[in-house]
Amino acid sequence: MEVFDVRLHLLWSDILIFLLVASLCAFIVTVVRNPLARKRWSQVFESRIGSASFLVILFYVLVALTDSVHFQKKLDQAGDSGEVHYAPEVTSLLDLALAPMLGRDEKTYSAPFAIHSFAKESMELPEGGVTRDYPRLEHGGSHLDDDSQHGADIVVKSMTVIGWTLVPVLILIFLHHSLMKKRSSRLPWPVIYFTFSAIVVVSSWALYMSQFYHVLGTDKVGQDVLYGAVKAVRTGVLIGTLATLVTLPLAVLLGISAGYFRGWIDDVVQYIYTTLNSIPGILLIAASVLLIDVYIETHPEQFKLLSDRADFKFVALCFILGMTSWTGLCRLLRAETLKLSQLEYVQAAHAFGVSRWRVIMRHILPNTTHLILIALVLDFSGFVLAEAVLSYIGVGVDPSMKSWGNMINEARAELAREPVVWWSVIAAFILMFVLVLAANLFSDRVRDAFDPRMSGSGDNK
Template identity: 55%
Template sequence: MPFDLQFLWTDRLIFLLIGSIVAFVVYTLRHEHLRVPWRQVARRPMAMAALVVLLAYVAVGLMDSIHYKPRLSGGADSETVYSNEVLSLLDAVAKPLRSRMEKTYSAPLAMQAHTMETVEYPDGRRVREYPRLLHGGAHLQDPAERAGDILSRAGAATLAGFGLWLLLVTGFLLFRHKRGEPWARTLGRLLRGEGDFPWRTVLVTVGGLIVLAANAAYLSLYYHIFGTDQVGQDVFYKSLKSIRTGLVIGTLTTLVMLPFAALFGIMAGYFRGWVDDVIQYVYTTLSSIPGVLLIAAAILSLQVYIATHPESFTSATERADTRLLFLCLILGVTSWTGLCRLLRGETLKLREVDYIQAARTLGASHLSVMARHILPNVMHIILITVVLDFSGLVLAEAVLSYVGVGVDPTMDSWGNMIVSARLEMAREPLVWWSLAAAFVFMFALVLAANLFSDAVRDAFDPRLRK
């Protein structure tokens, strides 16, 4: 094979989480009482637009979660040798961005370096000037042609993206067209936004993403659209690679947190007495420990283990992935207390209602009552908390990396980009694009997550449900 598939721990957990989501969707489709609130979410245009953006981020993150080692040599009669470098499907797709390295900083869409250097000409002259980049704008002879070239290529990419979107809309109209109905009426229903599902908003959002992706893909073949960093690496490529890190922090931490919160919260409220006292003591004590100090101690302990056991890790990617997984575990262990308190309070109320008292009187076991009667009735609290905490966990990675206890410094993440931008902002001339790129990508993800979580909260909260 031309490659050797690699399954990192976070990759396994990501696909396990996807399988759990698919199972939850199937379970929801079979139960009307669960379909009703999700229909309410689906009727909100802003929520569906946010979901489209989230799915775009997830697609990039999944591409970056399929890892492999490329084959270096080997044939029919020789042993196959694979590289020690672990790449992903995103690396293969974005190979032009990964391979086109400059010497150092360059501004977005620039043709020249950001700092002056001493350039020696063939005739012996030495001149202080801004040297041309190796790849950015290398197809142009005169820097004065840059503005027109960028506009023409952006226009061509926009037209191509718009044409692709029109094909998508045409296919959608063919799918939605009713037999015997005039085409003008089918198009009118779409333009007016008729129906329970906001197809108009979804299609407009998809169109905007297609046009943006077309511009980014086409212009990045000729320019560094977000500039380059100190070592000459494309900032746009680093921003794309950081998406997986943000999604892993936001989702896998939840996967770790939920079992602790659901089990201990329901047990404390259902059994009360000494069980409640012990669980309250545990989460109260854990909440009293400063989270940053606990995370710092755990990460430093892991670093010591990695340094003393290098044989356990075959590549730098595995070491960075282990630290990322450990960070998710620590964040999950330290962040379940809030949801546990909510579930305990709700369970204290539910255990006194008539149908649970009747189940206990009829001889149902404690496990059966908690699993079949209490857990489904607190699921809305779990779901609301999960979607609301996602954006907070994405931002937490940036904060932890800023103080030096986040993900591995060799791993691409928005937090590490912000850390490096802290020093770049003090340079003269100012280097601002690394911070701006991290801000734009993080802002879009967090904003979409917040808009979608607001709709989920309104639909599932019994006090807000209409």
């Protein structure tokens, strides 16, 4: 599809993430129409931790969505042939937002907010001769007339952007607070306001300061580390979500079937997940990823762009992770279903001739929802961390795709040098830590709201 001077380029992962968003919207509509479900979810968002962690997760998802609208820029025409050509590189809306960080590469490493290179180079003196010193960066702090202005310039610019950002945010919060005074709400608005303000201020500060400095430094080839860390958000969010959704149907179907029908069905399911658990997971994943690599190498005609190749491997990795990680939830659901199937109301339903699948849908599945939701969020966190580990050992996403695991893998050799190049690892660690922590805290609130044994324990936390 062509729009003005760009052509939209859809990747498989782009289609999947927007399908997930559509499914999530449909789920929200279902929850709103169901009074019981609405009451359960309101308990999640009425807790301070639940609301704050949800806003953090929502911010990561918005970044991932922005990075999932891809297009190719139109190239200048050569000659009068009239044939239109587009750039082989695929750009996203996030790249437009991060434009201040693009095209400002240095020669090699530079520390966060530095104005000189991290490594010494041989430099010619004006009066003749050669010396070894730290050369001035080409872009970082290039607006400074004097190096002595460095510290004061960072403070002044930071205070300026924080002030200009806080003013509209505080006005918006004041207007919303004035409106909400007329309505009764149990939502923890002070925590919501604070979290929203922190996200907006930190994001605005990083974007503004990146016009003048490399906020998180540069890597070995001089590329901005903050740009790579933010671009990796999409990889982390998608691999956690897609792999979890592959795991969920298998675990729910096989786990509940084994616990409810028992007999030979239970034996077959137990045999499958026991066999799968007997195979070292990392070896199974590595072997599957290597098979995908072989397929890509032997079918180059199917991947015209480098981004198509990287995206295919990424989607395949999500599927592989999901197919090899469903056994834990399956075993848990089997045990819970065995217990639920012996309860009086289930036995009464059988006595009245209710069909087995109706019993599963009306009694078994609703009473295992809390386990499924908790496992859903916890598996998300586990897959985000798994991607980092797999990329670190070389069997993760394609090296051309930005990911936290690739950042750590590329920086591991520099941790042994003196002085240590620490900012690439720290940048990946911080963004990954915040996402995983928010997901885990949110799962705790979901457990408190949906687990009948912990009803009310998560209020106002």
